[in-house]
Amino acid sequence: MRCAKCLRPAVHVDQVQKIPLCELCTSTLVKRRFLQWLRKGGPRRIDNFVVGGRGDLPSRVLVALLEEVERNYDVTISVVEINAEPTLNNFCYEKGLKYTFVKAYPTTYTEYRLMLTQTLNQVGDDPLVVMPDTSEDLIAYTIGEVLQGNLKGLSIDISSRVAYPFAAVSLKTIAVLFPHNIGNISFLYTVSPVRELAEDLLLSIPTFSFSVIKTLFAIIQAIKQEKDIKTCALLGSCAAVYGGSPR
Numbered sequence: 001m002r003c004a005k006c007l008r009p010a011v012h013v014d015q016v017q018k019i020p021l022c023e024l025c026t027s028t029l030v031k032r033r034f035l036q037w038l039r040k041g042g043p044r045r046i047d048n049f050v051v052g053g054r055g056d057l058p059s060r061v062l063v064a065l066l067e068e069v070e071r072n073y074d075v076t077i078s079v080v081e082i083n084a085e086p087t088l089n090n091f092c093y094e095k096g097l098k099y100t101f102v103k104a105y106p107t108t109y110t111e112y113r114l115m116l117t118q119t120l121n122q123v124g125d126d127p128l129v130v131m132p133d134t135s136e137d138l139i140a141y142t143i144g145e146v147l148q149g150n151l152k153g154l155s156i157d158i159s160s161r162v163a164y165p166f167a168a169v170s171l172k173t174i175a176v177l178f179p180h181n182i183g184n185i186s187f188l189y190t191v192s193p194v195r196e197l198a199e200d201l202l203l204s205i206p207t208f209s210f211s212v213i214k215t216l217f218a219i220i221q222a223i224k225q226e227k228d229i230k231t232c233a234l235l236g237s238c239a240a241v242y243g244g245s246p247r
Contacts, residue, residue, distance in 0.1 A: 012176045015209070016168065027177055033168040034065055041163025043128050047075045050127040052116045055083030056186045058166055059132040061174055063088055065165070066130060067095050078123045082106060082115050098123075109141040109188055113153035120160060129156060134166045134174065135209050136198065137189050142216045144194035157220045167213055
């Protein structure tokens with residue numbers, strides 16, 4: 001199988017464009033999508049970025065990419081790692097990034113998000129919070145927690161500027177680019193009770209990823225605009241589909 005762009009040997013089939021890509025073209029595509037979704041978070045010319053780390057592969061790649069693309073701008077990058085043990089401290093030290101470690105054992109996306117929210121008052125005013133969630137993470141969080149009525153984790157999106165640069169990048173794509181670092185590809189996704197359901201739906205419905213992530217951001221926007229009735233109605237109908245109820 002050859003890359004659809006350059007005819008080099010392909011290593012991956014992009015799930016959005018449905019075309020085979022070589023390692024170089026995959027890397028280029030990831031960086032382009034990373035920048036597109038980072039900009040959706042509204043970064044400023046002079047800004048304070050706070051990266052949420054979980055000790056998994058997406059977190060490590062996120063910190064490295066963000067440091068690479070923002071090194072020539074007047075921004076500060078702080079890393080808050082919430083994990084059983086520190087994994088990003090050495091890299092942060094080498095790159096001169098501020099690093100905070102919080103020893104904790106979150107088992108759901110909501111738990112992780114609430115812990116991260118509690119640390120933001122230590123990292124400056126109005127930071128741009130950069131999340132490590134890939135498309136699979138956002139899908140599992142949305143159908144497994146948000147659409148079951150658990151909205152507590154969205155408090156970080158309501159109270160802060162938040163960017164999701166990996167929203168259009170899959171775990172599988174990151175694993176292809178970093179095959180020697182897949183030991184802990186994404187713990188929260190691995191233990192998510194809806195992981196198998198999400199993977200089945202991703203295989204059977206080509207637009208499933210886009211639709212779920214679009215729904216998540218629509219819910220966030222509705223809550224920000226205090227459209228309570230519409231939000232509750234949306235959550236009620238979605239929760240019914242997925243077997244939950246708003247609470």
